[in-house]
Amino acid sequence: MVEILCPHCDEEIGLDNDAIGEFSCPHCDEDFTWGGVSGDDTSTDIYNSKSFWIGFGSPNLFIILAWGSAILIHEYKIRFNFLGIFDSGHAIGLLHIVSFLSWISILIYGIRSKNKAMWKGSLVGLAAAPAFLVLGIVWYAVATDWSMARTI
Numbered sequence: 001m002v003e004i005l006c007p008h009c010d011e012e013i014g015l016d017n018d019a020i021g022e023f024s025c026p027h028c029d030e031d032f033t034w035g036g037v038s039g040d041d042t043s044t045d046i047y048n049s050k051s052f053w054i055g056f057g058s059p060n061l062f063i064i065l066a067w068g069s070a071i072l073i074h075e076y077k078i079r080f081n082f083l084g085i086f087d088s089g090h091a092i093g094l095l096h097i098v099s100f101l102s103w104i105s106i107l108i109y110g111i112r113s114k115n116k117a118m119w120k121g122s123l124v125g126l127a128a129a130p131a132f133l134v135l136g137i138v139w140y141a142v143a144t145d146w147s148m149a150r151t152i
Contacts, residue, residue: 007032048117055110055121059103060132066095067136071143099129 002019003012009028022033070092103126110119 004034006030048115051110051115051117052121052124055106055118055123056125056128057121058106059099059122059125060128062095062099062102063129063132063136066092066099067140069095070140103129 001014002017003014005011006013006025006027008025008030011025011027013023013025013027015023015034019034022031024031103122107119107122107126110116110122
């Protein structure tokens, strides 16, 4: 049993722990909703900032990994070949593809689970991706002392 206050008259009302839906106050006879459902049957979940940062940060982490690994591969001249399919030059592209797929996955999961914070974080991350891409290219160019004036 949980005790809540009526949103209309501020009197205490006793409800079951798993009570969800529309109820009538015994004191003022006004209707109110309780347990995550609003009047139009949509979710009234509290905006969860942790879910926002999961939706925003997880895909961008792959972009940061892509450019960080590109700098390491260039600086230490790391070369690898995995089963003749992927070599070290493909690391940046593969991590960007993984980033895009994780955006899509988090967006779909957030929409299906009605987690507004997660899918909004995913959309903000998708909108911020071009900025991260440009910053990554600039960071790579500065870190590897790369310039357009190089001659062969």
